[in-house]
Amino acid sequence: MSALTTTVEDGIAVVTFDLPGSPVNKLSDAVKVEFEALLIRLRDDAGIRATVLISGKPDSFIAGADIDEFTSLTTESAAERLSFEGQEMVNRVEALPKPVVAAINGACLGGGLELALACHYRIATDSPKTQLGLPEVQLGLIPGAGGCQRLPRLIGARAALDLILTGKSVRGAKALRLGLVDELVPRSILKATAVAAADRLARQGAARRQPVGGIRAYVLDRTATGRRMVYRAAEKQVRERTGGHYPAPLRALEAVRVGLEQGIAAGLAEEHRAFGELAVGDVSRKLVQIFFATTALKKDDGIAPGAAVPRQIRRLGVVGAGFMGAGIAGTAAANVEVDTRLKDADLARVGKGLKAADDIAADRLRRKRITRPQYERLRALLSGGEDYRGFGRADLVIEAVYEDLDLKRRVLNEVEAVTGPEAIFASNTSTIPIREIAAHAARPDRVLGMHFFSPVEKMPLLEVIPTEATAPESIVTAVRFGRRMGKTVIVVADQPGFWVNRILSPYLNEAAILLTEGVPIELIDRTMTAWGFPVGPIALLDQVGLDVAEKAAAVMHAAFGDRLRPPETIARLLADGRLGRKSGRGFYRYRDGHKAGVDQSVYRLLGVRRVEDADPALIERRLVHAMLNEAAAAVDDGVVRSPRDGDVGALFGIGFPAFRGGPLGLIDDLTPGRVVDVLRDLEDVHGARFAPAASLREMDAHGRRYYPA
């Protein structure tokens, strides 16, 4: 079956792209072959005066290249050839003597946008599904089909670099403002407008484009000196953001620069060369692997396929209007558009929670991502009270009350008393076993854990925790609901710390132990951010809250023994009245919620002298291996269902550096044998907490890995 259908009417060819058997249009090898043949016809058929390229999919113009295809590339030269051929095809579109109009509705990304850029006229719809962008850097690549050349020529170096170096996409209205598209129309008249434009261009030729922006734009985009400033600023920004760990943005910047300064031919050559090198590089391989893992996870409901169907959630109840409860309520209302009722003990707390929940939608209004009527609608979904009225119709209730077993049990019983028999109860506990909370439940099959991370609207991970008694229907309902909230969901076992806090626990302990040895706070944090974490472990403790961290550490110690014994560091800070960022004082000082330097008095408080010559390599080794070892132990205990879940959980839950894959992928890369060796060395020096997990020794002995090689 062919992907492209061409109809000709009154000399205008309308080419409809509708890839059979796929929800979105992708540029695969087969499609390219078909397209090349079509190009010859468009050029040679005297009955065709102009062409409209449009999609047959409801919300996908062209989502990009077929990623499956280039994972099969093994050599740099093959990857380079792929890019070169793409450039050639796109060049042929641009070189057609007859105008081509791209009629864009839905995702127009990567190779799809590069193709549209080569067309002679672009019309986008105002649908929110219409997104234009070049996301290649997010996969460790660069736009390799002329995107680094045509985009800056069309919209200027600054705007182009903003899109190319971050991989972000823009909607139709923004694309029109940038000059990326020529017209913005409702979807209903997209085709007719495109046909009319094609006819007009065929008769009159292309109109001259007015450059966007004023004198400032002229100087920065159209003079060599101005552009030099732009490149310098962009490079600085990229280095700050990537910490030098991700090569793609810098290579993209170079391809843009060469193209603008030395001509398009040189630019294209730089582009396909860079693409070839990056495509077979480690970073891209890791990022593509993560992309596949998260894509697969989006289809994984955490139960045997077909074992149960999710319940529809028409009303969500949230008990506890604190920071977490409000975040859950606000995110659910804004993302799922579900009727949400918030309950707390008194109206003042409810009001505060409603305000925090409402802020999530209000922020989108401020950023103009939603209109005022849309905001009013989202806001009307949120309501609250000091009793359980309104919970009778709740299909899902999430509790986010204080971490106290008796309290949570009481809340569960209260909720069971007012909700229908089908309602699902989820606890947002981070430390208490779900089966403990469910011990006296009337309907234990309806109880599970939904562990969100703070702040809820920003943190992308959700751990769903079933107990032995939880029904598959409850699991699939929670997983699907979490996904609609915008979360990547992993289903994990009901063990202390679940997955994320489990592997974080020894890592944070080790950081605290380093501190007791006098290793400076900023050195510990700087070492780990240099390794690729978004924040260092000490700053993370402050963010989590020292009271919360201490409580969690105690739970982990009680569950797993001396391996996870926390030092007294945090207890001493708590005794000094420091709670971390929320109280303005922790290991760091805070001003208006922002870090304002290390609090030097901490060392005196801990009775240690700063060791100025600590070796970052040793710090890194201890911290990283503490986490890797615990990850292996947790896998032994069956906490995660697959290495994939574990690695995605670490990436999205704690910001484990993406270019390193994940903790389990990293063990594979280092080889289990190497990891065991390092752990043994550490055990010799620092004690039994570094004793290698049983499975690591076994994997080493049998030459096994987490992922197939």
Added chain:
Amino acid sequence: MPDFRPGRRVAIVAGLRTPFAKSGTVFRDVTATALARHAARELLVRSELDGREVDEVIFGQVVPSVRAPNVAREVSLLPQLLPSVPAYTLNRACASAAQAITNAADQIALGHADTILAGGVETLSDIPVLHSRRFSRILVEAGKAKSVGARVGALARTRPRDLVPVTPAVAEPSTGETMGQSAEKMAKENGISREAQDRYALMSHQRAAAATADGRLTAEIAPWFGGPDLDQIVTADNGIRSDTSLEALSELRPVFDRRYGTVTAGNASPLTDGASAVLLMSEEKAAALGHEPLAFIRSYAAAAVDPGWQLLMGPVYAVPRALERAGIVWAELGVVEIHEAFAAQVLSNVQAWGSAAWAERLGLAGPVGQVDWDCTNVMGGSIAVGHPFGATGARLVTTLANEMRRRDVQFGLVSICAQGGMGFALVLERD
């Protein structure tokens, strides 16, 4: 004479309102839409009703907002309801919400709907302020102008007096008489003394204060989260003065007739912002959904008098008509709720109902009935609680229905006077 109960029986399932607040206070920056939506949404939530059950939304509003003239539609577009629910806003002056309720009841009785959300709203903090006619014309012409010159030419005709805004007055269009002047006239014609009015106002405040303190009144109120940080929480009406006294009331100066007048700010209802809503269902629907109705609608009637005469005597005509349609007499009423626009109006109405001379005028064999204050306005009334024009009717119906249930009585009456010389009466019943 039609049967008093044609068609299906209509149940009042629940009622709820926002706090009522003196205009320019806590709802100063709140739109009528927001108030109406809050009352309606909280009513839905508290009644544990699936929003998909609602077939229609009818709201009353007397001074509509320019931006959302059909406030009922804004309510029916609440995300908890289906967008396919039709809605309209009506105006029968101060009886608007009561009219919304009886219109809803008619639709249910006829079988056109099973479940209707009816109510009313008013905010006088956000009334439309109009330009003068001449200035409006200039603006329209300038807007239509085809050239800059023509536009400037049109605008250049503006004179300073054109810019004086026109504010709506609480005055009768047909007579030019303000509501207060009408009340003043009624006090004089019917011989209602200043002291009687002040004593009545005092009773209204004391009863409302007691009902607020023991929770009977606040149970009908959905708390409002106000202010930019939602930390200004309003759970009660702010016009009720538990500390007022006869002395304090008697010291107030008459507003409308400074020399011989008796009507003061203390014995009249204040300008008020607020919204209220009532959930109505056919008896069968209520039973099917497991709701125990508070009461059923038995009958209603509207009437009107010449506004140039005694403006607020409409209830004197409406009440006997509604009682006749209900097939009952006043003595059978267990609870009565009378809208208090002015103490002078309430006392004039009450006096007329009890009078043989009036009975003759109404063509009745005997007086309409003697008001028993032990079962009338038992939680105070509009003088204390406040009177958002469009919303009061639904407040009265809710309070009446709740009180009928508390006292376990069979029949109850709502009486409302309204601008334009109109009166409205509604009889509720319980099994």
